Every structure is written in structure tokens, then in C-alpha cells.
Amino acid sequence: xxxxxxxxxxxxxxxxxxxxxxxxxxxxxxxxxxxxxxxxxxxxxxxxxxxxxxxxxxxxxxxxxxxxxxxxxxxxxxxxxxxxxxxxxxxxxxxxxxxxxxxxxxxxxxxxxxxxxxxxxxxxxxxxxxxxxxxxxxxxxxxxxxxxxxxxxxxxxxxxxxxxxxxxxxxxxxxxxxxxxxxxxxxxxxxxxxxxxxxxxxxxxxxxxxxxxxxxxxxxxxxxxxxxxxxxxxxxxxxxxxxxxxxxxxxxxxxxxxxxxxxxxxxxxxxxxxxxxxxxxxxxxxxxxxxxxxxxxxxxxxxxxxxxxxxxxxxxxxxxxxxxxxxxxxxxxxxxxxxxxxxxxxxxxxxxxxxxxxxxxxxxxxxxxxxxxxxxxxxxxxxxxxxxxxxxxxxxxxxxxxxxxxxxxxxxxxxxxxxxxxxxxxxxxxxxxxxxxxxxxxxxxxxxxxxxxxxxxxxxxxxxxxxxxxxxxxxxxxxxxxxxxxxxxxxxxxxxxxxxxxxxxxxxxxxxxxxxxxxxxxxxxxxxxxxxxxxxxxxxxxxxxxxxxxxxxxxxxxxxxxxxxxxxxxxxxxxxxxxxxxxxxxxxxxxxxxxxxxxxxxxxxxxxxxxxxxxxxxxxxxxxxxxxxxxxxxxxxxxxxxxxxxxxxxxxxxxxxxxxxxxxxxxxxxxxxxxxxxxxxxxxxxxxxxxxxxxxxxxxxxxxxxxxxxxxxxxxxxxxxxxxxxxxxxxxxxxxxxxxxxxxxxxxxxxxxxxxxxxxxxxxxx
Amino acid sequence: xxxxxxxxxxxxxxxxxxxxxxxxxxxxxxxxxxxxxxxxxxxxxxxxxxxxxxxxxxxxxxxxxxxxxxxxxxxxxxxxxxxxxxxxxxxxxxxxxxxxxxxxxxxxxxxxxxxxxxxxxxxxxxxxxxxxxxxxxxxxxxxxxxxxxxxxxxxxxxxxxxxxxxxxxxxxxxxxxxxxxxxx
Numbered sequence: 028x029x030x031x032x033x034x035x036x037x038x039x040x041x042x043x044x045x046x047x048x049x050x051x052x053x054x055x056x057x058x059x060x061x062x063x064x065x066x067x068x069x070x071x072x073x074x075x076x077x078x079x080x081x082x083x084x085x086x087x088x089x090x091x092x093x094x095x096x097x098x099x100x101x102x103x104x105x106x107x108x109x110x111x112x113x114x115x116x117x118x119x120x121x122x123x124x125x126x127x128x129x130x131x132x133x134x135x136x137x138x139x140x141x142x143x144x145x146x147x148x149x150x151x152x153x154x155x156x157x158x159x160x161x162x163x164x165x166x167x168x169x170x171x172x173x174x175x176x177x178x179x180x181x182x183x184x185x186x187x188x189x190x191x192x193x194x195x196x197x198x199x200x201x202x203x204x205x206x207x208x209x210x211x212x213x214x215x216x217x218x219x220x221x222x223x224x225x226x227x228x229x230x231x232x233x234x235x236x237x238x239x240x241x242x243x244x245x246x247x248x249x250x251x252x253x254x255x256x257x258x259x260x261x262x263x264x265x266x267x268x269x270x271x272x273x274x275x276x277x278x279x280x281x282x283x284x285x286x287x288x289x290x291x292x293x294x295x296x297x298x299x300x301x302x303x304x305x306x307x308x309x310x311x312x313x314x315x316x317x318x319x320x321x322x323x324x325x326x327x328x329x330x331x332x333x334x335x336x337x338x339x340x341x342x343x344x345x346x347x348x349x350x351x352x353x354x355x356x357x358x359x360x361x362x363x364x365x366x367x368x369x370x371x372x373x374x375x376x377x378x379x380x381x382x383x384x385x386x387x388x389x390x391x392x393x394x395x396x397x398x399x400x401x402x403x404x405x406x407x408x409x410x411x412x413x414x415x416x417x418x419x420x421x422x423x424x425x426x427x428x429x430x431x432x433x434x435x436x437x438x439x440x441x442x443x444x445x446x447x448x449x450x451x452x453x454x455x456x457x458x459x460x461x462x463x464x465x466x467x468x469x470x471x472x473x474x475x476x477x478x479x480x481x482x483x484x485x486x487x488x489x490x491x492x493x494x495x496x497x498x499x500x501x502x503x504x505x506x507x508x509x510x511x512x513x514x515x516x517x518x519x520x521x522x523x524x525x526x527x528x529x530x531x532x533x534x535x536x537x538x539x540x541x542x543x544x545x546x547x548x549x550x551x552x553x554x555x556x557x558x559x560x561x562x563x564x565x566x567x568x569x570x571x572x573x574x575x576x577x578x579x580x581x582x583x584x585x586x587x588x589x590x591x592x593x594x595x596x597x598x599x600x601x602x603x604x605x606x607x608x609x610x611x612x613x614x615x616x617x618x619x620x621x622x623x624x625x626x627x628x629x630x631x632x633x634x635x636x637x638x639x640x641x642x643x644x645x646x647x648x649x650x651x652x653x654x655x656x657x658x659x660x661x662x663x664x665x666x667x668x669x670x671x672x673x674x675x676x677x678x679x680x681x682x683x684x685x686x687x688x689x690x691x692x693x694x695x696x697x698x699x700x701x702x703x704x705x706x707x708x709x710x711x712x713x714x715x716x717x718x719x720x721x722x723x724x725x726x727x728x729x730x731x732x733x734x735x736x737x738x739x740x741x742x743x744x745x746x747x748x749x750x751x752x753x754x755x756x757x758x759x760x761x762x763x764x765x766x767x768x769x770x771x772x773x774x775x776x777x778x779x780x781x782x783x784x785x786x787x788x789x790x791x792x793x
Numbered sequence: 794x795x796x797x798x799x800x801x802x803x804x805x806x807x808x809x810x811x812x813x814x815x816x817x818x819x820x821x822x823x824x825x826x827x828x829x830x831x832x833x834x835x836x837x838x839x840x841x842x843x844x845x846x847x848x849x850x851x852x853x854x855x856x857x858x859x860x861x862x863x864x865x866x867x868x869x870x871x872x873x874x875x876x877x878x879x880x881x882x883x884x885x886x887x888x889x890x891x892x893x894x895x896x897x898x899x900x901x902x903x904x905x906x907x908x909x910x911x912x913x914x915x916x917x918x919x920x921x922x923x924x925x926x927x928x929x930x931x932x933x934x935x936x937x938x939x940x941x942x943x944x945x946x947x948x949x950x951x952x953x954x955x956x957x958x959x960x961x962x963x964x965x966x967x968x969x970x971x972x973x974x975x976x977x
Contacts, residue, residue, distance in 0.1 A: 051886050058894030059882040061829020061869035065895060068828035150812065235833050235841055235929050236895040284831070284895025285929045316834045510893030510930045677889035681932050685892065688931035712838035712927070720920040720933050727934060 045523045046741050049677035053515040053534060054282065054508065065284045066239035066254045067313045074241065075104050077302060077312040078152035079295075080142035080159045081321075085170055085390040085705035086181075087134045089141050090162030097144055097158040102151030105306050106159060108142045112301060117268045118188075121260070121292045123200075125188050126356040126393070128268070128297045133166065135183060135355030136392050137706045138321025140295075145302055145310050168390035169198065170705035172329055172352050175389045183355055183388035200357055200386040203365045205633060207441045208379030213344035217335035221416040225408035226772045227755075228698040229327040229352070232397050233717055236284025237319045242299035243309035248275025249300050254283035256291045256507045257547040262539045264293045265300055280537040283509040287689075288396030289323035290509070291549055292359055317711045324699060326360055326386075326394035327352040328404035332412040340422040340430045344379040345372045349405055353386045354393035361386040363394070366481060367401020369440070369634055373409050374450055374479040374643060375431040376439050390705055396549060398689065399751050402480045407773065410476040410756030415769065424475050424760060425458045428645075432477075435736070442631075443481075444638040447744070448669040450477070453645040453732045460665040460728055461647035468649075471662060472765025475647040478752020482745050483550040484636030486626035489543035490560035492521055494568045494618040496611055498604035499531040502561055505545030506536060506553040511747050512678040513553045517561045519674060520740055524565035526592020526603045543621075551642060551745025554674055556624040558740040564622030571618045572603050575610030640737050643669040644749035646687065648724070650761040657781030659695060659762060664724035671737025671744035682747040683729040690754025691724075692717045695774050800864050802827065803871030817861050818842045818853035821868060829869040829898045833927075840926030843899035843906075844868045850906035852925075869898035872905065881905060884943035885936070892930035900926045904940045913944050 057063035082089070094106040109116060109131040116131045118124045130139045141163075144155035169175040169183065175198040186195040194201065214220070241252035248271055255261050258280040266276045283290050295312055302310045314322060328351045335343040349368055353360035368384035384405075399406075417424040432454065433439035433446035454477060458464075467473050491503040500521045508514040518532040535542060545557060569589040576594050577584040588595040594606045607618065626639040649663040666687045673679040696716045700708040709715045729750075735742030755773055763769050768783040799808045802825060809824045818835075821827045821844070830853060831841035837852040844853045845867040872879045878886065881904050891897045900923060907914060907922035914922065919940045928936065 049889065052889060052891060054894075055886045055889075055891055056878070058891035058897050059878065059885045059901065060873055061827075061898045063894050064828070065831075067832065068822075070826065070828075233929055234893075234895075235831070235839060235927060236893070237833060283893065285893040287929070313832070316839075512892070677935075681889050681892055681930070681935060684934055685931040688933065689929065711836060712834035713836055717927060717929065718931060718933075719925075719927060720923045720937065723920070723933055 045519055045529065047673055047676060049675060050515065050519065050529050052512060053518045053529070064281055065236055066241060066252050066281055069241060069252060069281070071241060071243065071309045071311065074309040074311045075145040075147065075306055076149040076152040077143050077145050077299065077310050078156040079140040079312070079318065080144065080156045080161065081138050081140050082134055082161055082163045083706065084134070084163070084165045085137045086166045086168035087163040088166050089130065089132055089134060092142055093160040096160060097155040100146070100151055100155045100158055102147040103144060103155040104147065105145040105302060106142060106155065107145070107298070107302050107305065111305065117297065119264050119268055119293055119297055120357055121359045122361055123188065123357040125184060126358070128301060136390055138318065138392060139355065143298060143302065145306055168705045170389050170391050170701050172350050172387055175352070175387045183390060198388045200353065200388050201361050203368050203384045204382065205369055206381040208344065210344045210346060210379045210381050213379040214335050217343045218338035219416070219419050220333060220335045221412060221419055222331065222333035223412060223415060223771055224329065224331045225411060227328045227330070227404040227407050228773055229324050229391070230693045230697045231320050231324045231699060231715065232287045232289035233715070234283070234285030234287060234289060237314045237316050238290065238294060238322055239311070239313040240296050240299045241309060241311045242296065242303035244303055244307060245277055248277065249303065250277040250279060251296050251300055252279045252281065253296050254286065254290055255280050256283065256286050256509060256549055258507065258537065258539050259505060259544055260547055261293050261296055265296060268297050269300060278539045280507055282537065283507055286507070286509040287398045288400065288549065291396045291547070294322050320699070320707060320710050320715070321392050324354070324392045324394050325397035326363060326401065326404070330405050330408035332408045334412055334416060336416055336420055340420050340427050342375055342377045342431050345377050347371050347382045347405065347409065349384040351384065351386055351401070351404065352389050352391065354389060354391045356393045358393045358395040360394045363396060363401030366634060367405055370402070370479055370481050371405035371409055374433055374439065374446065374477060376433045376437060398686065398748050399480065400550065400748070402478070403690070403693070403752055403755065406478050406752045407755045410753055411759055411771065414474065414476070414756065414760040414763065425454060425463050428454050428477055444641070447641055447736055448643050448732065449734055450643050450669060453643060453667040453669050456730055456732070457645040457647040457665050457667040460730065461649060461663060463647065470765065471649050471651045472761045472763065473647065473649050474757045474760025474762070474764055475645065476753035476756035476760060477643070477645045478749060480642045480748055480752055481634070481638035482640040482642060483552040483556065483626055484632070484634045484638065485628040486546055486552055486556040486624065486639060488545045488557040488560040488624040490557060490564045490622045491543055492561065492564035492568055492620045492622065494525055494607060496607070496615045496617055498527055498607060500525050500527045502532065502534045503542045504534060504536050504557055504561060505539070505542045506557045507548040508536060509548065511553070511682055512675060513557065515678060516554050516558060516674050520558060520561050521565055523591060524562065525568060551747045552639070554743050555639060555737065555739030555745050556626060558743065559624035560622040562622065562740045563624065564620040567620030567622060568618050571620070572606055572610065576606045579606065579609055640671070640744040642744065642746060642749035644752055646750065646753045646757040648757050648761045650758060650765055652762055652766050652780060654784060657777035657779070657784060659758065659775060659780060661691070661724035661758070662726070664727040666750045667730045667732060668746050668749045669732040669744065670746040671739065672733050672735050672742040673731050674741065674743050679731055679746060680729050683750045684727055686748060686750035687727065687754060688718050688723065690751040691722065693773060694755040694758045695722070696776060698774055796859060798858055798862055800861050800866055802866045803868060811858050813859055815858050816854050817844070817856040817858045817866070820858040821853060827868050827870055831895055831898055840899040840903060841896050843902040843926065845902055845906055848909060850903050869901055872901060880946045881908070881940070881943040884939040884946065888935045888939040888942060890932055890935040890939040892932045896926060896928045900928065900936055904943070907940070908944055908947065913948060916941065
């Protein structure tokens with residue numbers, strides 16, 4: 028499987044046998060032997076254990092915090108309260124600097140810490156936390172869209188945090204408006220208008236690795252371990268908040284044990300850094316799963332869609348109005364709203380579109396990035412709207428999509444990247460796979476839906492590649508490998524380009540003191556943007572090898588081609604390694620290459636940049652519904668993603684199916700429930716269910732469309748989120764096909780389906 | 794107030810002084826430094842902390858360490874023999890079953906327990922056997938394929954144990970709906 032590329036002048040796949048194969052995961056042996064170290068596994072002598080102190084209310088006025096009893100607990104070393112932090116309270120956040128290191132004066136969500144205890148043992152820290160006596164009284168909280176938007180609702184955010192903002196006196200953090208064309212003119216000439224309101228609940232990322240943080244004084248600076256997706260971003264936050272130069276802030280980011288967006292931005296790292304500096308010792312905080320539920324979630328949404336169709340099924344206009352319930356601190360939530368809205372009219376060519384979306388603050392857990400990044404909420408609504416329209420129009424759902432999809436190269440969002448894939452191919456293949464057009468087995472229903480997501484709008488990744496004297500390779504990359512397999516992809520690229528076996532390539536990640544800058548690991552960007560950086564660094568090495576060969580062989584450099592591990596001279600060809608051995612000469616050494624991957628910003632663009640690529644997926648399913656219980660059985664599940672080029676077939680399948688099954692979670696079973704006071708009722712794994720082996724479709728088939736039309740290495744696009752986008756509308760469409768009921772709220776739990784079936788029956792009697 | 798705990802972990806006799814309220818998970822990770830066993834939900838729902846105690850798979854977060862006194866405990870670190878991956882580990886690697894990898898130690902131990910009681914399980918038996926082990930990467934299909942493959946490798950005569958990589962992954966489920974079922 029590894030990089031012994033032959034010289035195939037056709038440039039076809041045979042030229043790159045390692046790219047697109049399924050070599051074993053780089054880092055896989057550590058994962059199957061238990062030797063892979065996640066943050067909580069890192070042994071650190073002399074570390075203090077930290078426990079957070081919270082109050083049991085979504086919003087509370089905080090009075091005196093009495094540390095005395097806690098400090099008497101044997102082993103307790105430090106009780107950190109807002110009084111122990113600089114004033115004004117340091118705040119941070121990727122969009123708004125609104126999140127305090129510790130809540131000061133008032134807590135704003137259930138789980139917002141007011142103090143933290145550091146002790147010699149975890150037992151002592153826990154006992155110490157229980158002994159911190161906090162004087163508090165509950166304050167009125169808003170935990171729903173209607174509550175937050177009501178006149179006179181208590182304000183979640185201090186208006187002084189955004190003094191010039193016209194919305195500052197309300198709980199609307201931001202409103203986004205996008206669109207083009209003339210809706211009114213288009214509406215005058217339509218055959219039918221189909222509209223509805225859809226709800227998408229709060230769900231949580233539930234990475235199996237709970238968030239964990241370690242901080243330690245490091246000379247005159249600080250070292251922080253965090254399973255973060257964005258080590259360089261975290262470095263910047265810590266440097267700013269601590270008043271340190273970047274070079275004195277070292278972020279070590281071992282591979283996260285799952286992240287899914289929840290580990291993008293700083294959470295408790297600033298607190299731990301202050302505690303480490305105050306204690307003069309390393310401190311470690313491993314959240315419980317319950318605390319993780321109180322740290323990250325996906326934004327809930329209510330989405331109204333109104334679409335006008337001509338009699339041939341072509342979309343004439345689409346209007347979308349979306350409200351997202353975000354949390355008490357902005358985190359990156361508003362960006363998920365903006366990005367999830369900007370493309371929410373779908374992958375269709377529509378003459379007139381009007382989109383309005385609002386980020387609505389509430390006294391709930393801060394919502395943040397979660398696989399799909401604001402898109403699944405609106406795709407649930409818009410694709411369900413397409414399904415409802417297909418019935419009204421009498422045009423099959425597959426046909427309705429095919430008639431409206433943008434063609435490759437066609438501008439479908441004015442000012443943004445034109446359609447970059449043959450999207451009809453994905454739809455046709457999914458339809459064929461599921462057997463569209465042939466009758467479904469008795470009692471079964473079929474559904475189909477598509478999902479589109481804009482990839483990164485800006486990006487900057489640097490990579491360093493060292494070709495060592497024996498031809499082995501070390502790649503340095505600031506990407507976080509959180510399971511998507513970035514390490515393997517970069518190793519494949521380097522192996523292929525430099526002619527090394529895959530197991531002669533080491534990929535170093537996760538230490539800002541060692542690896543060069545990377546903007547972030549998000550938006551399914553890394554194979555593309557960091558992949559391009561690694562490829563460019565390899566090409567830099569190749570150029571140096573070419574110069575070596577020119578000098579050694581006395582051939583003009585222009586007559587030499589170095590590619591795919593080979594040095595092609597006029598009339599003959601040598602492995603890079605042979606040239607290297609001679610070219611390095613008596614002192615040996617190595618050849619170093621630098622590479623950069625960029626996606627330029629566009630300040631005029633509403634999102635700050637056009638899409639680097641689009642993720643496109645079509646999902647088709649076949650279900651049956653137990654009329655007595657409302658239970659849905661998924662008999663067949665087909666997912667087809669346009670990936671440009673699958674760089675690693677096994678990993679593409681893993682990401683595609685994983686996204687699909689994760690999507691079945693929010694479609695069928697997941698939802699965070701709040702009690703009347705706004706506290707999370709189903710906190711933890713007993714009461715919050717995610718898919719297990721017993722929840723899998725009876726068959727799942729994952730296919731890819733590969734037309735080499737992506738901007739990444741060898742034509743790749745990002746692909747790790749696409750298959751999650753259309754799960755809910757595809758399943759709901761199949762439920763409608765099987766039973767006739769239309770459901771507009773998630774999850775499609777047995778109770779909800781059962782109630783819908785009873786309502787249908789009651790209406791039939793009337 | 795500590796108590797003394799003696800047990801065998803991965804064939805190695807260990808005696809440690811522990812807090813009596815500590816779980817087997819805490820002792821394995823904190824006192825014995827065996828951090829391959831993972832901590833997630835601490836209520837016996839996620840399976841990340843699965844280990845074998847006297848051959849039975851247990852959630853080590855639900856077992857007080859003192860209850861394991863005198864027991865034989867096997868953790869993920871005990872699966873590889875003399876540095877060589879065992880068939881389950883190799884199959885997990887070959888099928889791409891480990892993505893982020895955090896749940897994998899627990900999956901491996903649950904699978905090990907399953908194969909000890911049912912050496913040639915059906916797909917349904919594997920689904921049942923791993924139902925208590927959450928994987929949020931949701932690499933369940935690859936995990937199930939890996940377990941079925943490992944069972945097949947273990948059953949095959951030694952000479953024929955060369956891994957048949959990717960066969961299940963490449964099977965066309967539409968053409969052969971039973972492709973994922975282990976041959977009986």
C-alpha cells in the first residue's frame with residue numbers, strides 16, 4: 028500500500044497507488060494497545076487535582092464565597108475565586124470576549140463555575156469543592172427562544188460588552204441577512220408555495236473523552252495541555268489573557284479522544300493557567316461527562332421555510348427565517364449561525380432567496396461548533412420542505428432535487444464559489460442504490476435528502492517536512508488528529524511524494540513549541556489546507572533534490588523532474604533516496620522543506636471568505652415504523668458523498684458512516700431536556716442516549732463520488748461532516764412515505780412518532 | 794485509612810495500598826499507571842473502562858478495587874503478547890476500527906470476553922456483546938467487522954492466518970446482503 032509509485036505518464040490512479048488506498052492508521056498501534064496518551068493519561072509529577080465549584084441553578088446572584096472550610100480539608104492547596112483573579116475579570120472568546128475565567132457576581136448557565144479547588148488528591152479536591160460555601164440566590168433565567176425574545180426578558184449578556192451594538196439591549200446577539208433576487212416578483216409567478224416551521228433540539232457532542240486540561244508553570248511562561256482542535260488559537264488566547272509573548276506559551280495538544288467541534292475553543296484552560304501560576308505547580312482538571320454536558324452543546328433552532336415552485340418543479344424563491352438558541356456566552360455559536368444560514372437555501376439554483384437568522388442568547392450551556400456547524404438545523408427544515416413540496420407538486424423527491432440542483436461550475440450563491448461537484452451524480456447513485464422507482468417492501472418507506480455545507484472560508488497552514496539521510500521522513504503539522512485520520516493522510520502524501528514506505532514516515536503534531544503555525548482543525552479542512560501545506564513542503568524538498576541531482580549528474584535542472592519519489596533524468600530514473608545519499612555528501616545531514624496552504628480571506632464577503640470547497644452528500648434510507656410503539660427501524664441506509672478524491676478509502680468510509688450514525692442520534696433519540704427551572708435533566712450517559720451497536724441500520728452502504736475536482740492534494744475535498752447533514756430529513760421523509768405522517772420536530776422518538784400516528788388516525792375518523 | 798490490595802494484573806502480581814472507596818478503574822489508572830483503561834461516564838453506561846476480572850468483562854468504574862482482591866485482571870495493556878498484537882488488535886488495526894481510539898480499549902476487552910464465551914459469534918451476537926460500549930466516532934461497522942474477522946483468524950489453522958484485509962469492507966452489501974455475517 029505504500030509509496031512505491033511507478034512512472035505512469037497517464038497521471039491516472041495507477042500513478043499514485045498509495046493515495047486512495049487504505050493503509051493502516053498512523054497512530055493505530057497506540058490506539059489498539061492502550062499506549063496512546065490522551066490528556067488525562069499524561070503523568071505529571073507533583074500535579075494538583077482541580078475540581079470546579081458550581082451552583083445548582085441556571086442563573087444565580089453570587090454573594091460571598093467562603094473558602095475557610097475548604098482550606099481546612101487536608102490536602103487542599105488552593106481555592107480559586109474571582110477575588111483571586113485580576114480585575115476587571117479577564118474575559119475571552121473567539122467572537123466576543125464575553126466569557127469570564129470564573130463567573131463573577133452572577134452565574135449564567137447551569138454549570139457555570141464560581142470557584143475551583145486544587146488539592147493533592149482528587150478526593151481532597153472533591154471534598155474541598157463541597158466545602159466551599161457559596162452564598163447565592165436564584166435569578167430569573169431565560170432558557171427558551173420565546174423566553175429570551177419576550178419583551179422585558181432578563182438580559183443574558185451585560186450590554187456594556189458590546190456598547191455600539193443596536194441589539195445590545197436585547198438577547199439577540201446578532202442578526203444575519205443574506206439573499207439575492209426579487210422575492211416578490213418571483214412570488215407573483217409560482218405554481219405552489221410550501222411552508223412550515225421546524226424545530227431542532229439542543230444536543231451534545233458527547234466525545235467519549237471528557238474534556239481534560241493540564242497547566243504548568245514553564246520557566247517564565249506557561250505550558251498547557253489540552254485536547255484542543257485549535258492549539259495555535261488557544262496559544263493566542265492564553266498569551267493575551269496572561270500578558271505573555273506567544274513564545275512563552277506552549278500548548279501541548281495530544282490527539283483528542285473525539286472532538287466533533289466541542290474541543291475547538293478555550294473553555295477552562297485560562298482558569299487552569301491562572302491556577303498553575305498561582306500554585307506554582309502543575310494543575311490538572313478532568314471533567315466528568317456531566318461537566319462536559321455543561322461545557323458544550325449544539326445550538327437548538329426553530330426554522331421557518333417558505334418555498335415557491337413553478338409547475339415544472341423549479342424553485343422560484345425561498346425564504347428562511349431561523350432563530351438559534353445559543354448559550355450564555357457566545358463561544359463560536361454565532362459563527363455557526365452565520366455559516367449555517369448563508370448556504371441554507373441549499374445546493375439549488377434559485378432565482379430569489381431571502382434568509383434571516385438570529386443568534387439568541389439564553390441562560391443555557393454555551394453552544395458551540397458541532398459537526399455540521401449550524402447547517403444540520405436548517406437542512407432539516409429545508410430538505411423536509413423539499414419533501415413536502417414533492418407531494419404537493421406530484422414530482423418524486425429524487426426528480427425534484429435533480430431538477431433544481433446547481434450544475435458544476437454554476438454560481439448558485441452570487442459572490443461565492445460556484446458549484447464544485449457533479450452533485451446530480453451523488454443523488455442518482457444514492458437513488459439507484461436504494462432502489463428508487465421499484466416498490467419498497469410492504470410497510471417500508473423510503474426517503475432521500477441532500478446536504479450542502481460550505482468548507483473553510485479562510486485558512487492558513489504551515490508544514491515542515493524533513494527528508495532524513497536514510498530517506499525516512501518527519502512531517503511537522505499543527506493539525507489535531509481527533510480520529511479523522513489527518514496523521515495518516517499527511518504520512519500518505521509524504522510517502523508518495525518522497526518515495527518512502529509509509530512506516531518510514533513520522534508525523535509530529537500537538538506541540539506549539541515544535542510544529543509550525545496552523546490556523547485550526549475544523550470545517551473538514553485539514554486534508555485540503557494542511558494537506559496542501561504538506562504537499563508544498565514535499566515539493567520544496569523535491570526541488571532541493573532536483574538541484575542536488577543537477578549538480579551530481581551535471582544535467583541542467585530544467586531537464587530533471589522529481590515526482591512521486593523518483594528523480595527522472597534524461598534517459599534514466601533514480602529513487603530520491605539514491606540521489607539524497609550522494610547529494611548530502613560526507614557531512615550527511617538532511618533536506619528540509621517548508622510548505623504553506625492558504626485559503627485567502629475576502630473582506631467583502633459576508634462570511635469573510637468564499638467557500639474553499641463544498642461538502643455535498645445525498646442520503647437515501649428505507650425504514651419501517653411500528654404502528655403500535657412508534658419505533659422506527661432503519662432497514663437500509665445509503666450515503667453518497669462527493670469527496671473529490673478519497674485519499675484514504677477506509678478512513679473516508681469511517682468518517683462517512685460515523686457521521687451518518689451520529690446523525691441518527693439527533694434524528695432518533697438525542698435531546699437535552701431542561702427542567703422548569705432550566706437545569707439539564709438528562710445530565711450524563713444514563714439518561715442521554717447515543718447510538719450503540721443495537722441502533723445501527725440493518726445495512727449501511729457508503730459510496731463516494733470522485734471526480735478529482737477538489738482544491739486539496741490530488742483533487743480532494745473535505746468530507747467529514749457531509750454525511751451528517753441530511754440524516755434527519757431523509758429519515759423523516761421515509762417515515763412519511765411509510766406512514767403518511769409529517770413530523771417537524773426532532774428527535775423522531777417513538778413517543779413523538781406514536782403521537783403523530785394517533786393524530787393521523789384521529790383525523791382519518793373525523 | 795488505606796487498605797492493601799493484592800491482585801494479578803496482566804499476569805503480573807501486584808500489591809498496592811489503596812483507598813477503600815476507590816474503584817478498580819481508579820486503582821488501575823492512578824495507582825498502577827495503566828492508563829489504557831479509559832474513564833468517561835463513571836456510571837457503567839459507556840464501556841470505556843471495560844476490563845476482564847477473572848475472565849468476565851466488567852465496567853471497572855463500577856467495581857470497588859477491594860472487590861477485585863485476589864482476582865486476575867486483564868486490561869488492554871495485557872492483550873499484546875511479547876509485543877505482538879493479538880488477533881483482535883490486529884483486526885481492529887486492519888479494519889480501521891480505531892478512529893479517535895478512546896473507546897477502543899473498552900471495545901477490545903468486551904470483544905475479548907465475547908470471543909472467549911462465543912468463539913465464532915454471529916453478527917447479531919457481536920452487536921449484543923458490544924452494546925455496552927459507546928463509540929461516538931460511530932465506527933461500529935468496522936469494529937463489528939474486526940471482531941468477526943478476529944474470530945475467523947483465531948479459528949483458522951495457523952498457517953492460513955494471513956489477514957484477508959478489507960474483504961468485508963469491499964463487499965457489496967446490496968449484492969450480497971449477508972456479506973457481513975460470519976460463515977457458520
